Amino acid sequence: ELKVEQNPLFLSMQEGKNYTIYCNYSTTSDRLYWYRQDPGKSLESLFVLLSNGAVKQEGRLMASLDTKARLSTLHITAAVHDLSATYFCAVSHSNSGYALNFGKGTSLLVTP
Amino acid sequence: DAGVIQSPRHEVTEMGQEVTLRCKPISGHNSLFWYRQTMMRGLELLIYFNNNVPIDDSGMPEDRFSAKMPNASFSTLKIQPSEPRDSAVYFCASSLGTGATYSNQPQHFGDGTRLSIL
Numbered sequence: 416e417l418k419v420e421q422n423p424l425f426l427s428m429q430e431g432k433n434y435t436i437y438c439n440y441s442t443t444s445d446r447l448y449w450y451r452q453d454p455g456k457s458l459e460s461l462f463v464l465l466s467n468g469a470v471k472q473e474g475r476l477m478a479s480l481d482t483k484a485r486l487s488t489l490h491i492t493a494a495v496h497d498l499s500a501t502y503f504c505a506v507s508h509s510n511s512g513y514a515l516n517f518g519k520g521t522s523l524l525v526t527p
Numbered sequence: 528d529a530g531v532i533q534s535p536r537h538e539v540t541e542m543g544q545e546v547t548l549r550c551k552p553i554s555g556h557n558s559l560f561w562y563r564q565t566m567m568r569g570l571e572l573l574i575y576f577n578n579n580v581p582i583d584d585s586g587m588p589e590d591r592f593s594a595k596m597p598n599a600s601f602s603t604l605k606i607q608p609s610e611p612r613d614s615a616v617y618f619c620a621s622s623l624g625t626g627a628t629y630s631n632q633p634q635h636f637g638d639g640t641r642l643s644i645l
Contacts, residue, residue, distance in 0.1 A: 450633075458618070512577060515560070
């Protein structure tokens with residue numbers, strides 16, 4: 416069974432600061448995803464990472480993947496209030512039809 | 528393009544009643560997934576379909592839960608009889624496929640059905 420651990424689970428940071436969210440997973444995975452969820456809303460896809468060393472960036476968010484360490488990071492640069500949300504890491508494998516195994520999520524609050 | 532459409536958005540019903548949740552995937556997507564989100568258990572997969580065929584239902588909690596996909600544009604998740612512990616947000620998601628060709632495609636989620644069983 417694929418297990419996914421995120422840390423931290425809660426993060427309060429000031430606007431303008433940088434921070435990294437970590438995602439560890441237990442067994443070989445074919446794909447790694449990052450999703451964003453605003454309170455009471457759906458999940459919005461941010462990144463899909465496939466290969467070792469993959470790095471993707473969108474605005475103030477950058478995601479990377481180290482398949483050997485079974486680790487992905489989501490780096491936040493110069494945080495702004497609009498980034499406040501819950502961020503989920505998920506992994507999948509072809510053996511399970513690429514169904515998503517989610518981490519518990521990181522609740523991010525960006526304060527002035 | 529329309530996204531994944533779920534109905535109803537909210538459902539409040541009494542214990543013992545039958546509940547039916549509905550999902551219309553994105554046109555052209557051939558994989559459909561049902562997930563449940565609770566504070567205690569987070570997001571967990573219930574069942575997924577590929578080309579309308581149920582592939583893995585090991586996440587379905589018990590026999591009270593059933594899911595169907597009669598055609599490529601419609602799926603239902605039914606709970607009968609419902610219990611208070613079934614209260615959760617139920618998400619439907621769809622994706623283009625599961626092969627290498629679509630390896631960089633994410634799953635697209637609907638807005639969810641917020642279910643409360645009294």
